[in-house]
Amino acid sequence: MTVAGLSDARMAELAVPVADGDVTDESLQEIAARAAWSSVAEPGDGxxxxxxxxxxxxxTMRLLSSRGSTARIRGLCEEQGLxxxxxxxxxxxxxxxTRWRSRFDAxxxxxxxGRARSSGARLAVPGSxxxxxxxxxxxxxxxxxxWVRGRALAGEFGRSIALVGARAATGYGEHVTLEASSGLVDRGFAIVSGAAYGIDGMAHRAALADGGTTIAFLAGGVDRPYPSGHTALLARIATxxxxxxxxxxGVAPTKWRFLQRNRLIAAASAATVVLEAxxxxxxxxxxxxxxxxxxxLGAVPGPVTSVASAGCHRLLREYDATCVTSAAEMAELAASGSSTDVGGPGSDRPSRSVEAEQIxxxxxxxRAASVSELAEATGLISGDVQAVLGLLDLEGTVRESGGGWTRV
Amino acid sequence: MTVAGLSDARMAELAVPVADGDVTDESLQEIAARAAWSSVAEPGDGxxxxxxxxxxxxxTMRLLSSRGSTARIRGLCEEQGLxxxxxxxxxxxxxxxTRWRSRFDAxxxxxxxGRARSSGARLAVPGSxxxxxxxxxxxxxxxxxxWVRGRALAGEFGRSIALVGARAATGYGEHVTLEASSGLVDRGFAIVSGAAYGIDGMAHRAALADGGTTIAFLAGGVDRPYPSGHTALLARIATxxxxxxxxxxGVAPTKWRFLQRNRLIAAASAATVVLEAxxxxxxxxxxxxxxxxxxxLGAVPGPVTSVASAGCHRLLREYDATCVTSAAEMAELAASGSSTDVGGPGSDRPSRSVEAEQIxxxxxxxRAASVSELAEATGLISGDVQAVLGLLDLEGTVRESGGGWTRV
Incomplete structure (x- = not known):
């Protein structure tokens, strides 16, 4: 069985040098197929x-090259014993x-x-x-x-906290981030962030300076340091x-990929703190x-006279974020999430679906966007987009006008 | 019937020139007796x-001069048809x-x-x-x-907001208070505060400067401007x-009276905002x-690097205060309380009794305080003090050590 010229065996062979940890022949095939899928579908495609x-x-990969008909899928479901x-x-x-079929390129x-191999990146899947x-x-x-560049992390994500914020940081925001990151490293936390300029960069740097573990999630490939001004920083993070x-x-970051990268930062960490935004x-x-x-979710307040803190204050007002003013309070915040798997601050308010957040x-x-434009941008089916827009409309979060939909 | 040399008729006669609004002979007696009580019992004595x-x-006044025995009270209850x-x-x-008996002084x-009359103060009771x-x-x-000095206010308390904060205000706190008070006056709010230096003073001044209504609650008599540096300000407020x-x-403010004055500021206003503390x-x-x-309850955040805002951040963290950053948000906060008579932010958390707040x-x-010292300071009965301390101990808010009780 081959997928547009790439057999399962060939893909598994390609995956061998990059697979993270010990894998069986069978799992290699699955790992390779997952990697291949990630070069076809956009991140987060539900x-x-x-x-x-x-x-x-x-x-699923084989469905791409077959006609992908309902009958074929029904057959596969039977094979899988569903x-x-x-x-x-x-x-x-x-x-x-099938909507991703045109994007498949062997x-x-x-x-x-090949790029992963030459840049020393490894491929991790659930269980790696x-x-x-x-x-x-x-x-x-x-x-x-x-895809992972760097040290094999084991328990580090268990005691991890995402420190994020705006690129346009002020001296205040940078100072607060330095203190927070350093204080959390002292308390044994790994610092997760997005490697952007401003707050993210400071969070990583302060952790490195204190000999702590820090982890970056990128919107593009791990072999394409972004922003390029942080090439050396990303190399140090990977060390x-x-x-x-x-x-x-090899894949470039896009607006959509940044938004999807953000979901990984939030999901991978025990808690998220916005330091200045x-x-x-x-x-x-x-x-x-x-x-x-x-x-x-925590937010560090700042002067109400500073537009650079307006986003943090919005989180405190609208998202029920916890006001955190020190590393000790951030550590306490992260601990508050461990006791209950879901829940913690913000769980009282009706939480939006991932689709709603995407839209x-x-x-x-x-600028008003049509349903089909939104379907394209999010990778969701038009019917889903319409259903979610209806709910958001009821919430008063979006509005339909002449040409399409806008945020309120 | 006379109370330690002051007959009901004599008290009513004294009350005539200061009574707020039109009153009957009968209500005058009751008004006078309430005033007399307020010179005997400490504010807020439950x-x-x-x-x-x-x-x-x-x-109740007559009980003071009688033996105040159970039999006498039972007789009064019967008279009142209880x-x-x-x-x-x-x-x-x-x-x-009876525990206030020794403090009665005709x-x-x-x-x-006499002082009220000569300083132009009026006497208001429920219904005035x-x-x-x-x-x-x-x-x-x-x-x-x-006791009231100033204009007869009617509906002003209906749309009122308490703007309070520390005496040790920074330029930031004063700026924020100026903007808040001025913006709230523009929105038709009366500004309630405590006339202290710092935030309180700025709240009153900004309201006056914008031609708004502002109301001060004092811990001492209205004829004793406090702080004395605010004598002219208080005179302008009364205008x-x-x-x-x-x-x-004539009565001097004390620590206890400041705390009780604070309950009036909070109770009289539709909402309370702490601007810097x-x-x-x-x-x-x-x-x-x-x-x-x-x-x-609202709190204005400030830089986490400023100790002058640490109290506001504590309110956001521990009291579920709403983060407010502008006059518009404060007006919205006050409106949120009108829809539900009790409730609003903070009503979810178990609220402490007034006694607990007193203690x-x-x-x-x-410094550890004994139960009897606390009873004296709060005007509560020892048994009540002990019961409340027990509850606060369970909450982890107070601790008993060798010599008595301390706050944790």
């Missing part, structure tokens, strides 16, 4: 995630898989494995030693595979900690993911 | 409040009244009325035009009477707004009262 969860990655599947689910699965898959198990809480939106990405090596900072998206997942992330306040 | 609520102020009263309640009432009562009806929510701890006090004219600022006591009463206010973190 439809693909659902099919892979049901049929396995190899079978019970009765409704027509609606089958048809959703078909469209979930050469790109081979190249991604380097897999951050908390991301499984994302359900069908969990990553299928993760003692690790750099993760969901997309294969303007009212529209991307770090609020990370905070939204943490809140949706029921992870403890909100893709909507603008000014 | 035992006296309970007896006055049941028997009326005149009858139903069956248990021995325990009767005995609590006797001790509630000359002091006469002098207080100047009475802030929200204070009735304090129950047995509601004031029996209030367009009003200055209130629970204690009669250190970790041990007295304004946190006002916030505690607001929270206990289920009034919306906490009287406890120190360093």
């Amino acid at each position: 439809a693909a995630g659902g099919v892979v969860a049901a049929l396995g990655a190899s079978a 019970g009765e599947i409704t027509e609606a689910v089958l048809s959703a699965w078909v469209s979930g898989v 050469d790109a898959v081979v190249e991604a494995f 030693p380097s897999w951050p198990s908390r991301v499984d809480d994302l359900g069908v939106h969990a990553p299928l595979a993760l 003692t900690g690790a750099v993760y990405a969901e997309v294969p090596c 303007g009212a529209r900072s991307g770090s609020l998206n990370t905070a939204g993911h943490a809140s949706s997942l029921g992870r403890p 909100l992330g893709a909507l603008s306040r000014r | 035992a006296a409040g309970g007896v006055v609520a049941a028997l009326g102020a005149s009858a 139903g069956e009263i248990t021995e325990a309640v009767l005995s609590a009432w006797v001790s509630g009244v 000359d002091a009562v006469v002098e207080a009325f 035009p100047s009475w802030p009806s929200r204070v009735d929510d304090l129950g047995v701890h509601a004031p029996l009477a209030l 367009t707004g009003a200055v209130y006090a629970e204690v009669p004219c 250190g970790a041990r600022s007295g304004s946190l006591n006002t916030a505690g009262h607001a929270s206990s009463l289920g009034r919306p 906490l206010g009287a406890l120190s973190r360093r």
Whole structure:
């Protein structure tokens, strides 16, 4: 059986040099198929995630090159010993898989494995030693595979905290981040962040300076340091900690991939703290993911006269974030989440689905977007987009006007 | 019938020139007796409040000069047509009244009325035009009477907000207070505060500068401007707004009276906002009262590097205060309380009784206090002090050590 010129065996062979930990021949095939999928579907695609969860990655890959018909899927379901599947689910699965067909490129898959090998990246899947198990809480939106540069981390994610914030940081924000990161390292925490300029960079640097473990999640491939000004910083992070990405090596970051990368930062960490953020900072998206997942969410207040702290204050007001003013309070916040698997601050308010967060992330306040544009941007099926927009409309979060939908 | 040389008729005569609004002969007697009580019992004394609520102020005053025996109270209960009263309640009432006996001084009562007359103060009781009806929510701890200097306020308390904070304000705190007070006046709010230096003073001044109504509650008599540096400010407040006090004219403020004054600020206003406060600022006591009463409570964040904002951050963390960053958000906060009479932010957490707040206010973190010292400081009966300490001990808020009780 080959997928557009790439046999299962060939993919497994490509995966051997990069697989994270000890793997069997059988699991290698599945690992390779997951990696191949991650070069086809966009990160966080729930439809693909659902099919892979049901049929396995190899079978889902094979659907790409077959006609991907309902009959074919029904056959695969029988092979997998799955019970009765409704027509609606089958048809959703078909469209979930086949809409990515045009993006499959065997050469790109081979190249991604080659780049990974030459840049020393490893490939982790659920169960691999380097897999951050908390991301499984994302359900069908969990990553299928993760590429890792750096040290093999074991328990580090257990006691980890995401320190994030705006690129446009002030001296105040940087100072607060330095103190927080350093104090949390002293308390045995690994510092997770996004390697951006400003708050993220300071969080990583302070952790490195104190000899702590720090972990970066990138929106592009782990072999493409981004921003390029942080190439040396990312190399240092990989020496003692690790750099993760969901997309294969060589892939460029995009707006959508940044938003999806944010969900990994929130999901992989025991708690998320926003240290300084303007009212529209991307770090609020990370905070939204943490809140949706029921992870403890903290925000560091700042002067109300500083627009650079307006986003943090919004989190305190609208997301029920906990006000944290010191490393000790952040450590306490992270501990508050461990006792209850879901729950913690923010769990009282109705949490939005990952789809809703995706759509909100893709909507603008000014330019109206059509349902099909939103479906394309989010990788969701039009029907799902419409259903979620309806709910958000009821919430008063989005509005339909002449040309399409905007955020309120 | 005379009370230690002061007949009901004589007291009513004294009250005539200061009574707020139109009153009948009969209500004058009751008003005068409430005023006389307020020169005997300490503000907020729940035992006296309970007896006055049941028997009326005149009858309670007469108990002072009689032996105040259980038999005498039982007789009064019958006169008032009250139903069956248990021995325990009767005995609590006797001790509630008689422990103030030694403080009754007919000359002091006469002098207080004279001072009020000459300083242009009026005497308000529940139902008077100047009475802030929200204070009735304090129950047995509601004031029996209030002395007022200034304009007769009618609906102003309806749309009022307490802006409070530390005396040791920074430029940041003063700036934020100026903006808040001015913006709230623009939105039609009356500004309630405590006339202290720092945040309180700025709240009053900004309201006056914008031609708004502002109201000060003092811990001493309204004829004793405190702090003396705010004599002119208080005179200006009385010109367009009003200055209130629970204690009669001539009475000096004490620590206990400041704490009780704080309960009036919180109770009289639709919402309370702390603008800048250190970790041990007295304004946190006002916030505690607001929270206990289920009034919306807001706190303005500041830099976490500023000790002057540590109290505000504590309110956000521990009291579930709402983060407010602008006058618009404060107006919204006040509106959130109107829809539900009790409730609003903070109503989820178990609220402390007024007694508990009194005892906490009287406890120190360093010097241990005995039950009898606490009873004296709070005007509560020893048995009540002990019961409340037990509850606070369970909460982990207080601790008993060798010599007595301390706050944790």
